[in-house]
Amino acid sequence: MIKLNNRDCEWHEGLTVEELLRLKNYTYPRIVVSVNAVIVPEEAYASTVIEDGDKVEAIHLMAGG
Amino acid sequence: MKLLAKDESLCIGCGECEAVCSKTYFKEISPEKSCIRVGDQKIQVCTQCGECIDVCSVAAISRDKNGVVRINKKLCVGCFMCVGFCPELAMKMHGDLLEPFKCIACGQCAKICPTHAIHISEEA
Amino acid sequence: MEKLEHKFLKEYNYELGAVDKGYTNRTLYINVGTHEIKEKPVTSLMKDKFIGGKGFGLYYLWQAVTESTKWDDPENEIIISSGPIGGITQYPGSGKSLVVTLSPLTNMPIDSNAGGYFGPFLKFAGFDALELQGKAEKDVLIFIDGTKGTITIEEMPGGGVDTHILGEQLTEKYADNEEDKRNIAVISTGTAAEHTNIGLLNFTFYDVRRKGIRLKQAGRGGIGTVFRDKHIKALVIKCAGVKGDLNHPVDKLTLNKTGIKLHKEMHDLDNSQNQMRKIGTANIISIMDQYDLLPTHNYKFGAHKDTFKISPEVFISKVTQNSPDGCWHGCSMACAKAADHFELKTGPYKGQKVTIDGPEYENAAGLGSNCGIFDPDVILELNFYCDTYGIDTISYATLTAFVMECYENGILNKERTGGLELNFGNIEANFELIHQMAKGEGFGKIAGLGIRKMKEIFAKEYGADPQFLFDIGMEQKGLEFSEYLPKESLAQQGGYGLTNKGPQHDEAWLIFMDMVNNQIPTFEDKAEALHYYPMFRTWFGLNGLCKLPWNDIAPADNKLTDEPAKIPEHVQNYVDIFNAVTGKTIDKFELIRQSERVYNFQRIFNIRMGFGKRIHDKLPYRAMGPVTVEEYQSREERYDQQLKELLGYDTTGKTTEEKIKVLREYREDQYEKLTDAVYKRRGWTMDGVPTVEKLRELGMDLPELLEVVEKHR
Numbered sequence: 021m022i023k024l025n026n027r028d029c030e031w032h033e034g035l036t037v038e039e040l041l042r043l044k045n046y047t048y049p050r051i052v053v054s055v056n057a058v059i060v061p062e063e064a065y066a067s068t069v070i071e072d073g074d075k076v077e078a079i080h081l082m083a084g085g
Numbered sequence: 086m087k088l089l090a091k092d093e094s095l096c097i098g099c100g101e102c103e104a105v106c107s108k109t110y111f112k113e114i115s116p117e118k119s120c121i122r123v124g125d126q127k128i129q130v131c132t133q134c135g136e137c138i139d140v141c142s143v144a145a146i147s148r149d150k151n152g153v154v155r156i157n158k159k160l161c162v163g164c165f166m167c168v169g170f171c172p173e174l175a176m177k178m179h180g181d182l183l184e185p186f187k188c189i190a191c192g193q194c195a196k197i198c199p200t201h202a203i204h205i206s207e208e209a
Numbered sequence: 210m211e212k213l214e215h216k217f218l219k220e221y222n223y224e225l226g227a228v229d230k231g232y233t234n235r236t237l238y239i240n241v242g243t244h245e246i247k248e249k250p251v252t253s254l255m256k257d258k259f260i261g262g263k264g265f266g267l268y269y270l271w272q273a274v275t276e277s278t279k280w281d282d283p284e285n286e287i288i289i290s291s292g293p294i295g296g297i298t299q300y301p302g303s304g305k306s307l308v309v310t311l312s313p314l315t316n317m318p319i320d321s322n323a324g325g326y327f328g329p330f331l332k333f334a335g336f337d338a339l340e341l342q343g344k345a346e347k348d349v350l351i352f353i354d355g356t357k358g359t360i361t362i363e364e365m366p367g368g369g370v371d372t373h374i375l376g377e378q379l380t381e382k383y384a385d386n387e388e389d390k391r392n393i394a395v396i397s398t399g400t401a402a403e404h405t406n407i408g409l410l411n412f413t414f415y416d417v418r419r420k421g422i423r424l425k426q427a428g429r430g431g432i433g434t435v436f437r438d439k440h441i442k443a444l445v446i447k448c449a450g451v452k453g454d455l456n457h458p459v460d461k462l463t464l465n466k467t468g469i470k471l472h473k474e475m476h477d478l479d480n481s482q483n484q485m486r487k488i489g490t491a492n493i494i495s496i497m498d499q500y501d502l503l504p505t506h507n508y509k510f511g512a513h514k515d516t517f518k519i520s521p522e523v524f525i526s527k528v529t530q531n532s533p534d535g536c537w538h539g540c541s542m543a544c545a546k547a548a549d550h551f552e553l554k555t556g557p558y559k560g561q562k563v564t565i566d567g568p569e570y571e572n573a574a575g576l577g578s579n580c581g582i583f584d585p586d587v588i589l590e591l592n593f594y595c596d597t598y599g600i601d602t603i604s605y606a607t608l609t610a611f612v613m614e615c616y617e618n619g620i621l622n623k624e625r626t627g628g629l630e631l632n633f634g635n636i637e638a639n640f641e642l643i644h645q646m647a648k649g650e651g652f653g654k655i656a657g658l659g660i661r662k663m664k665e666i667f668a669k670e671y672g673a674d675p676q677f678l679f680d681i682g683m684e685q686k687g688l689e690f691s692e693y694l695p696k697e698s699l700a701q702q703g704g705y706g707l708t709n710k711g712p713q714h715d716e717a718w719l720i721f722m723d724m725v726n727n728q729i730p731t732f733e734d735k736a737e738a739l740h741y742y743p744m745f746r747t748w749f750g751l752n753g754l755c756k757l758p759w760n761d762i763a764p765a766d767n768k769l770t771d772e773p774a775k776i777p778e779h780v781q782n783y784v785d786i787f788n789a790v791t792g793k794t795i796d797k798f799e800l801i802r803q804s805e806r807v808y809n810f811q812r813i814f815n816i817r818m819g820f821g822k823r824i825h826d827k828l829p830y831r832a833m834g835p836v837t838v839e840e841y842q843s844r845e846e847r848y849d850q851q852l853k854e855l856l857g858y859d860t861t862g863k864t865t866e867e868k869i870k871v872l873r874e875y876r877e878d879q880y881e882k883l884t885d886a887v888y889k890r891r892g893w894t895m896d897g898v899p900t901v902e903k904l905r906e907l908g909m910d911l912p913e914l915l916e917v918v919e920k921h922r
């Protein structure tokens with residue numbers, strides 16, 4: 021189990037940031053992802069593996085509309 | 086197409102080109118008012134690529150018969166979008182002026198450059 | 210082209226004057242009934258406390274009306290004003306006109322903004338604002354010639370009013386030649402504005418690359434209806450020689466630099482961010498669908514299997530241009546899209562090839578998915594007719610969606626609609642409805658009254674259940690909702706419900722922050738957001754600015770800042786350009802206070818008109834949760850889980866009706882708690898009335914305001 025945006029979220033061995041975003045259907049182009057408070061650049065989404073118990077944030081930047 | 090071609094490896098950064106350019110167009114010696122900028126073995130000057138033509142929403146920029154990209158100051162409204170969109174950062178702004186300015190390939194600087202780092206090219 | 214006959218009713222000459230630090234320090238008053246024209250000085254109180262734009266509009270409207278004034282009384286005014294920053298050419302989004310009037314839909318002040326050149330031209334012609342009062346006997350046109358310093362009121366009977374024709378004719382007529390057309394801006398509306406309560410105003414600008422006029426709308430709240438009620442056919446203004454220094458700013462270099470910085474951001478980053486230059490605001494249709502936020506079938510659902518048919522990619526292929534356009538000079542965000550050579554298939558202009566401005570997200574979502582229509586050409590054509598007939602796309606779309614649900618529920622039937630089969634997705638009936646509005650005939654005439662009036666009629670005449678109508682009629686304060694589904698975001702319910710003019714998301718859009726990011730979990734957090742964002746966004750309307758360049762692009766390092774959602778660097782840009790124009794020295798906190806003054810003024814204005822209290826901030830339940838069994842069941846898993854997790858409610862063996870009831874009680878209670886928190890944060894009583902202390906603190910303890918709040922304490 022991990023925390024995603026401070027809510028419980030399913031986890032499995034080898035889960036990457038890229039996969040997590042896909043699983044959550046997070047398709048918005050301006051998302052800022054951090055794992056344990058460290059920002060992950062977009063190029064590293066596929067290579068960043070999330071560990072059990074990690075705190076992940078996927079902040080959608082839009083206060084607009 | 087006429088343009089000011091460059092060979093950066095030859096540039097010694099003396100700034101003669103900047104001086105003559107600003108003198109020619111603004112009657113003063115001021116690198117800030119020069120259409121060409123040099124330094125660090127880099128020469129920043131318009132390549133006449135024409136990208137700014139489409140950026141200008143009042144159609145104030147066009148190519149003349151020699152292929153040189155020119156600004157019609159009468160039509161220009163001073164929005165400086167062309168400055169922000171120039172891939173070479175060669176479209177310039179100065180606080181004294183209402184319109185941007187750029188190299189029109191007149192060749193004054195090429196005449197004075199001691200190392201021939203810049204020259205007028207007329208290839209198609 | 211038919212010849213336009215004009216008879217002069219009045220001519221007025223004035224000194225041209227100059228703009229000083231963003232202000233001309235003078236406004237123009239025109240009474241179209243008595244033909245009185247006068248100039249008024251702008252006082253320092255106006256500048257200090259109301260800034261400009263919508264602030265000036267509300268200020269003048271307050272003085273023009275009394276508690277009992279109705280929208281169609283001659284005293285009602287239409288005020289148009291840009292604001293101190295309005296008209297600069299260097300910073301994206303600096304050409305908005307703000308329009309204020311008493312709305313036929315809400316019976317209280319409405320404000321709406323539009324692009325196009327009128328607002329900046331008005332200032333350069335010598336006026337910070339234009340007040341229009343009175344009612345003309347016959348149709349009139351007002352021409353302000355800012356090159357000569359003359360104003361004329363001209364009688365203009367007969368001829369068409371639909372904007373795509375009238376705007377073109379007037380641009381042609383008042384320009385000396387092709388070159389001069391860029392110096393003309395027109396405001397007009399269309400035939401449907403005369404027969405409905407949802408009329409809008411079209412603002413033109415001349416597109417020198419397309420060689421034709423473009424239209425931008427002040428859409429919300431029925432301003433076009435007031436315009437036609439005053440028998441104004443058009444306002445035309447002429448102004449030549451636009452340059453970057455016409456505002457006479459104190460610090461032009463800062464404007465240039467700040468503008469170029471943003472242009473460069475647009476150049477470098479837009480393609481990887483929101484693609485505003487390529488698609489404009491339509492970019493979010495698919496995204497809204499993927500997050501279950503795209504209003505579908507009158508806000509029942511948030512997604513639809515056919516959304517791909519109206520995806521941004523489809524619209525890009527329709528928008529033939531490859532040169533992005535702004536609605537005022539210097540807007541490198543350039544969201545103003547247009548489809549050229551579009552051949553109309555219905556209505557009086559059938560067969561004509563036209564340029565259609567749009568589609569913006571709201572149009573595609575409202576006219577499309579919300580009415581069950583997934584045909585891009587139909588959306589474009591409806592969009593075109595809304596504009597040229599002069600009606601607000603958003604209200605039209607939302608009320609049509611309401612009508613369709615009523616039709617499917619048997620509240621309406623073929624007999625009651627005069628033969629229109631208004632099922633979701635019925636394209637033919639939809640076109641018929643809009644053409645009826647333009648003719649003022651049939652069911653179109655009833656629908657054009659807006660959802661609030663329709664609810665009354667359907668309950669009274671057809672015996673429909675008023676509670677059900679209240680639940681599904683997506684209006685509040687009389688205004689139709691804009692096109693986002695707020696059901697799963699309590700903060701956005703507040704963003705719609707706790708507004709001054711009605712459920713329009715231009716005060717706050719918090720869905721992602723709240724629902725997805727979970728950044729504002731507590732009531733206090735939400736209340737803080739529902740304080741900050743509405744205030745911040747009000748400020749655009751005081752200054753003649755567009756909201757989009759604030760956060761539809763962000764600097765590359767924005768994510769590293771302490772509050773990425775606010776886009777801190779852009780907030781600082783606004784502080785800098787305000788100071789650079791006006792010579793004042795505000796900071797980001799004073800910026801919020803400037804808005805708070807006007808925001809509270811508007812709230813008190815509403816209260817003065819008999820609205821603006823807690824009871825008026827209630828929402829239809831469709832905005833908050835599932836009204837019907839069908840809705841609940843479509844997202845059953847989600848709702849069941851919420852009942853279990855949030856309320857410890859055991860759903861086994863419960864009927865859907867029982868579950869709906871429990872969920873509803875919970876959600877309605879949440880909204881009440883949110884309302885408490887927001888009122889507290891804004892400095893209001895629990896009935897939603899600004900407190901005397903708050904007004905004192907803001908320096909807004911003006912006698913006329915104190916009188917109102919004392920009365921409603």
Ligand code: SF4
Pocket residue numbers: 130131132133134135136137138154170171172173174175176187
């Ligand atoms: S100013 Fe820049 S964009 Fe314009 S032609 Fe020169 S290099 Fe190209």
Ligand code: SF4
Pocket residue numbers: 140141142143144145146156160161162163164165166167168184185
């Ligand atoms: S600054 Fe002048 S030339 Fe450049 S884009 Fe703006 S209007 Fe066109």
Ligand code: SF4
Pocket residue numbers: 301302303304324534535536537540541542543544545755756757758
């Ligand atoms: S972003 Fe769009 S609406 Fe806003 S000013 Fe620019 S072109 Fe106009």
